[in-house]
Amino acid sequence: MTRIMQKLTYFETQNGITFAAMNFENSISFAKHSDEKDELRHFRDEFFIPQHNGKPCHYFTGNSLGLQPKAAENALRTELEDWKNLGVEGHFRGTNPWMYYHKFVSDHAALIVGAKPIEVVVMNQLTSNLHFLFVSFYRPTSKRFKIIMEAGAFPSDMYLVESQVKFHGLNPGEAIVEVKPRSGEQGLRHKDILQAIEDHKDEVALVFFSGVQYYTGQVFNIREITLKAHACGAIAGFDLAHAAGNIELHLHEWGVDFAAWCSYKYLNSGPGSVAGAFVHERYASDTSLPRFSGWWGHNESERFKMLKGYIPEPGAAGWQVSNAPVLSMAVHKVSLEIFARAGMEKLFAKGKQLNAYLTYVIKEALISNPKIQLQIITPEMPERGCQLSLLTGDNGKQLFDHLANNGVIADWRHPNVIRMAPVPLYNSFEDVYQFGQILQSYNE
Numbered sequence: 001m002t003r004i005m006q007k008l009t010y011f012e013t014q015n016g017i018t019f020a021a022m023n024f025e026n027s028i029s030f031a032k033h034s035d036e037k038d039e040l041r042h043f044r045d046e047f048f049i050p051q052h053n054g055k056p057c058h059y060f061t062g063n064s065l066g067l068q069p070k071a072a073e074n075a076l077r078t079e080l081e082d083w084k085n086l087g088v089e090g091h092f093r094g095t096n097p098w099m100y101y102h103k104f105v106s107d108h109a110a111l112i113v114g115a116k117p118i119e120v121v122v123m124n125q126l127t128s129n130l131h132f133l134f135v136s137f138y139r140p141t142s143k144r145f146k147i148i149m150e151a152g153a154f155p156s157d158m159y160l161v162e163s164q165v166k167f168h169g170l171n172p173g174e175a176i177v178e179v180k181p182r183s184g185e186q187g188l189r190h191k192d193i194l195q196a197i198e199d200h201k202d203e204v205a206l207v208f209f210s211g212v213q214y215y216t217g218q219v220f221n222i223r224e225i226t227l228k229a230h231a232c233g234a235i236a237g238f239d240l241a242h243a244a245g246n247i248e249l250h251l252h253e254w255g256v257d258f259a260a261w262c263s264y265k266y267l268n269s270g271p272g273s274v275a276g277a278f279v280h281e282r283y284a285s286d287t288s289l290p291r292f293s294g295w296w297g298h299n300e301s302e303r304f305k306m307l308k309g310y311i312p313e314p315g316a317a318g319w320q321v322s323n324a325p326v327l328s329m330a331v332h333k334v335s336l337e338i339f340a341r342a343g344m345e346k347l348f349a350k351g352k353q354l355n356a357y358l359t360y361v362i363k364e365a366l367i368s369n370p371k372i373q374l375q376i377i378t379p380e381m382p383e384r385g386c387q388l389s390l391l392t393g394d395n396g397k398q399l400f401d402h403l404a405n406n407g408v409i410a411d412w413r414h415p416n417v418i419r420m421a422p423v424p425l426y427n428s429f430e431d432v433y434q435f436g437q438i439l440q441s442y443n444e
C-alpha cells in the first residue's frame, strides 16, 4: 500500500484560533489512532447509527438529517407521560412545564449561533420564521426596495423572496438581485458579493444570504457582508440552515439583524423539528417594527388576561406566534444539551479536521484510481465547514450507487453533485478512512 504523507497548511477559524498542521496517512492504523486521540469520540455512543448489512453505515448526511440522539426517546416519553398523567395541567406541573418550553432551549440555542439568549427564540419552522422576519425587516420603499441574494439559493429561499417581493406589489425581476459565480467558477468570490451590494447601494433594502451554501458548501463571510450591508443602509439577514451547528457563528458580535435556521440538519433534532430565529438585541424593545403577531409573543404576564392590544415580549421571544410544539421541542432540548456538553470550539475544530482528512482521502483515491471522476467544488478553508461537495463526471450516478451499495450514506443533488458532511459529534476518522477505501475500489 502506498502511503503518501501530506502536510496540510495551517488553517484559521474566524476567531483566529489556529490548529496544528496534521500529517495525514491513508491507513486504518492512522484513522484508529486519530479516533483514540479525539476527546469527543465518546459522543458517537450517544447516537443511533443506521446499519448496512448488520454493520454501522458510514453516515455522511448529517447536513441533511442529523442522526437520532439516544436521549430523544426518553425526552419524548417524559412529555407523553406528563400528558397522559396530567392532561392540561402539564402546562404548569409537567416535568418541564410546557408553558415555558421555549425558555428551556434559548440559552443553548444562543450558544450555537453566538448570540445572547434574549436574541434567540425556538419556534415554528425555518421558512416560516424567515417569512415572519421578512415582515419586520424587509420594508421596501419606492427608493429602497431591492434584495441582494446568492444565485442558486435553496429553493425555499427563492420562493420565499419571490413571494415577499410580490406581496409588496413589486416585480421580482427588478427587486431581486442575484450574485452569480464568475463563468467557469462554482463558488462566489467574496469581493463580488461586496461589490454587488456597493453597486446597488442606493436601492438595496435587504441583503439576504445563506451562511453556508447548501449546494457548494461555501461558507460566506457573514461579518463582512453584514458590515457592508449596513454601510450601504441595508438590513442583513441570513438563512443558517447549513451553518447552525456546523460553523462558528457570532451573530451578536457581527451585528447581524436577523437570522433563522432549522434543527434537523446539524442539530439532530428529528425530521421537520422546530426551528430557531435570531433578532439582534438592538431591536429587543423596538415596538415600531411591524410584525405578524400571535398570543405566544405577547407579554407573558399579560398573556392570559385575553385583552386587546399586542404588547410584545422583549427580544426574539416577541416574534413568537403560537405555543411551542412540545414533542418537537423535547428532542431539540436534549440535542442542544449534547452540543453544550461537547463545547462548540472543540466541535468546530474536529469538524474541520474531519473535513481535511476527507479531502485528503479523496485526493488519494483520485491519484490511485483514474476511473473516478470527481472534483471538489467547495472552496478551501476558511470558506468551508464540515461539508464537501463533489462534482461528478459522466459516471456520477454509478459512482454514487457504488458508494451506497457499500454502506456509505451520502447525498445526491441534481444534476451531478454528491454532498457529504463528516460531522464532529458522531463521525469518526475511521468513517472517513473507510469511505476513502470504498471510493478507491470503484471499478465500472
Ligand SMILES: *Cc1c(COP(=O)(O)O)cnc(C)c1O
Binding pocket: 125, 126, 127, 128, 154, 156, 157, 210, 214, 239, 241, 242, 262
Ligand atoms: C434545509 C433548508 C431549508 C428547509 O426549509 P424548511 O422550512 O425547514 O422546510 C430552507 N432553506 C435552506 C437554505 C435549507 O438548507
